[in-house]
Amino acid sequence: MSATNKTAEINLNLEKTLTIRNAMTLKERFEQAVSAGDVIIIDHKDTEEFDLAYLQLLLSLDKYAIEIGKQIKYNGNHPESFKQLITNIGLSLDNWVFESSRPAQKQEEKNG
Numbered sequence: 001m002s003a004t005n006k007t008a009e010i011n012l013n014l015e016k017t018l019t020i021r022n023a024m025t026l027k028e029r030f031e032q033a034v035s036a037g038d039v040i041i042i043d044h045k046d047t048e049e050f051d052l053a054y055l056q057l058l059l060s061l062d063k064y065a066i067e068i069g070k071q072i073k074y075n076g077n078h079p080e081s082f083k084q085l086i087t088n089i090g091l092s093l094d095n096w097v098f099e100s101s102r103p104a105q106k107q108e109e110k111n112g
Helices: 020-036 052-067 080-088
Strands: 009-013 039-043 071-074
Touching (some): 009 020, 020 052, 052 080
Parallel strands (some): 009 039
16 A cells, blocks of 8 residues: 555534533544644534634644644534624634635736
8 A cells, every 4th residue: 555645634523512511522532633634624514502612722723733734624614603703702704714625726827
């Protein structure tokens, strides 16, 4: 079996409740995902409850991923409760949108 340079993507479909009550479990899931993949895609579409502890975990995860050369991305299907939490604390929703993990074509040079 030969090794490939393919980027490993891990999709995390998260629970209905993402709060301090399950913060340790979430932290462990995040650690496992970062260990297993280069790009972690977080899916919030089925989540109903969020709190600041969860948001702190996400921010920590993102910072750690950057430090070790990995990426955290979102599927973009955030429930209104997540969007409201983000805006209530003064963050921009622009930082929580999905970005494709596939390399985008550079459009810096235009022909003709």
